[in-house]
Amino acid sequence: MQLAVKSGQFENELTSDRRDLGQDPERALGRVVSCDGSRATIASTVSGMTRLGPDSWAVGRMISINLGSSRIVGLVYEMHAVNPVWDEAADNIVHVQVEMLGEVTESPEGRVRFQSGITTYPPIGSIAHRIRTGDLALVHDLGSRNGVAVGTLTQDSSIPATISIDDMLARHFALLGTTGVGKSSAVALLLRRAIAARSRLRVLILDPHNEYAGAFPDRALSIDAEGLDLPFWMFRLEEFGEIVFRGRAAFEEEADILREVVATARERYRGASQRNPMRDLNSSLLKRPLDAGIARREDGMGSATDMPTPYRIVDALAIIDELIGLHEMRWPRAALRSLKVRLETLHSDPRYQFMFARANMMETMAPVLAQIFRVPHHGRPITVFQLGGLPSEVVDAVASVLARLAFDLAMASQGTYEILLLCEEAHRYVPADQSLGFLPTRQAIARIAKEGRKYGAYLGVVTQRPGELDPTILSQCSTIFAMRLANEHDQQIIRAAISDASASTLKFLSSVGNREAIAFGEGVATTMRMRFADLAPHELPAMDIAIGVEGRREPGLEEMVRRMRG
Incomplete structure (x- = not known):
């Protein structure tokens, strides 16, 4: 297939398309050669001897297609050379597959806005550009909703990645990713942003690995088996x-x-x-x-x-x-x-x-609720409930009690106390297999997922195996932060549970970097590939394990046996 544009003519037209002569002439990338209802193919040329820079064609980047009065925003999801043999001495024609996400329009008064969906499709020959920084920021702008920055866009680190905390909480959220991609630090960051934005919010973390105790030294109370009072x-x-x-x-x-x-x-x-x-x-x-x-x-x-x-x-x-x-x-x-x-x-x-031990010293639930749900919170609205120190056979029952109390307290407060229940390793409590797990725990968590919004009870789901999580619970989470997932079954579960996630975007789930995520749903303006912001070392989960091991005293055998026996 031949590209029906000569190099000199193409360069002149691209130069005339620039908004001003100060713009980089390399901003124009190619022309549309085919289009259907949701995707377009762009033909471009790459010199065999050209050293490609970071702004060249790349999978996962957004581009724009100029229509004169508007610009279509597209996402590159596939690219290939037309000729399978690369010619070092000449220009090589490449075809780039783009999914069209929406369009940027300008009013006669100069107001610029982005809207999802396509009203005018690009004609054959339309020019494709590297997207303008302003357009890229506009695509991810929350508009009139209050936004909180949790990181930066992967494509342009100068643009903050903003989410709506209100929508993320009210309609529940999930954070998914395999081990070692930065889930825990991302959770810690989101919780810090949430309590800063919502003064009435209380957070209860079901922490099976005891990794969040050091993540909120100034904002959380950590409860372990020794400090817990949960009367039988x-x-x-x-x-x-x-x-x-x-x-x-x-x-x-x-x-x-x-x-x-x-x-x-x-x-x-x-x-x-x-x-x-x-x-x-x-x-x-x-x-x-x-x-x-x-x-x-x-x-x-x-x-x-x-x-x-x-x-x-x-x-x-x-x-x-x-x-x-x-x-x-x-x-x-x-x-x-x-x-x-x-x-x-x-x-x-x-x-x-x-x-x-102290069960019959308490004749009401008030002191228990005050401790677990921080009423009043005294500047520490987060409770880290360390399940790792409890006997394994009691964990499911304790999780059931806590989830049930979270819903009942939020309902009894008539919305004056907002409670977020964050379930780490959520597939343990609400597994996809109905025959597994503990039924009361499943019912209590499902009740928050289905009815909690009315009363101010919210759910946060964190898991490394979404394929083992009840899809009904996942479908109730309207904001998803999908980090790297290598397992194909896990990726299929997300595609099935999230109806508005584009298939081309989810293709990147197996290759996103550490601390990167693809965010989509109610809490973001549009599907967004982002990188979570860094946390200070003392705010990272598992800090008490990550440092200090070198200088620790090695415990004796008798001491370890006492710990094992509780």
């Missing part, structure tokens, strides 16, 4: 059962016994049965499980009597003993004794002291 009575029956039975399927009899024992222990704590304990046993414990007043709540999040009211483990154990001593056996003694052993073992295990 705040767990709903399903959540408490997950801990009691250690994630294994319990015998149906034991689960039913636990249900009645907990309900009766709550009644006894309130004093309803203190005058006549045996009458209470006869009136409530001897009933059938389905007749014990356990009614399902309308929201599907537990039972009407399964509310977080205090009770004592000693009362629960006493009730089991009383059941064992009844002449008319309601339950097999083996099942009763097995449940009692489980509760006693749990209560005496030092790893679970966060649930039992």
Whole structure:
């Protein structure tokens, strides 16, 4: 195929197309030779001996096509030489494939604006340019929305990459990327920008690797297993059962016994049965499980009597003993004794002291909520909840409690407290496989994703394996920061979940650099390839692990064993 423009004529026309003679004559790159509804092909020539500069044709860069009264903005996603043999002594014709994103228009008064979509398509022969800096900034301008800079554009580092914090939070967001690409530092940056822009915002980070404790030294409270107070009575029956039975399927009899024992222990704590304990046993414990007043709540999040009211483990154990001593056996003694052993073992295990040690010193949820959700925050609106120090069998239940409380507190505050729940390694809590994970945790997080916006409860999802994340949760996140993803299945999941992401843009997911991301959705003006800003060394996650290892004292074996035992 031959390019029907002579070199001299082409150069004269490109020079006359410049807005002023001070512009670089090399800004013009080629001409449109084909066009369909969304893409165009541009033909250009490259001298065989030319040393290509950074502003030459490059995949991932934006260009503009001049139509006189407007300029079409396009994204280069593919390029190839027409002749497969490169000629060092002559000009070589190249074809560049461009996806058309929108157009820049100028009003008679001189107002310039960018709009997505194409109203006028380029005719054959239209001239393609390197995009003007002003046009590139205009493409990513948020307009009347408040914008916060979180980095710079990859194509032009002089242009800030801005996002709308309001839209990013209100409609939830996700940050996806493989290990080692800078997800954690990007999360830390976004959270710092969010709390600076929203004074009422509280952030709760579910941190499974204990890496955020040092990322917010001036703005966060870090809670580990030793400093945590989460009384066992705040767990709903399903959540408490997950801990009691250690994630294994319990015998149906034991689960039913636990249900009645907990309900009766709550009644006894309130004093309803203190005058006549045996009458209470006869009136409530001897009933059938389905007749014990356990009614399902309308929201599907537990039972009407399964509310977080205090009770004592000693009362629960006493009730089991009383059941064992009844002449008319309601339950097999083996099942009763097995449940009692489980509760006693749990209560005496030092790893679970966060649930039992100070549980009955608190008769309300207020001190727990004040600590976890920073009410008042005293200048530290972020809570880093270190799940890494908890027993593995309790993590899902704790995550369920925290997600549920986040939604309930936001709803009870009627929007005066805005709460962002950030889930690191989110595929652990809401996996794509419905048979995996813990159902109450999935329900609590899904409730925030679906209904939280109405009450000021927001969700942030961070994962390195979006293919293992429930696509329903991902589809609720309207702003996506996609960092490098090498796995093809993960890339397909994003394409399927995000309807407005262009296929050509997502082709770059396997090759973006560290701390780079492709951002799209409600929180940005248009699909944007960006690089997150640098953080100060003391603001980086995992700083306590990243430095200081050389000079640390090596702990003794006994000390490490004590840590392992909690």
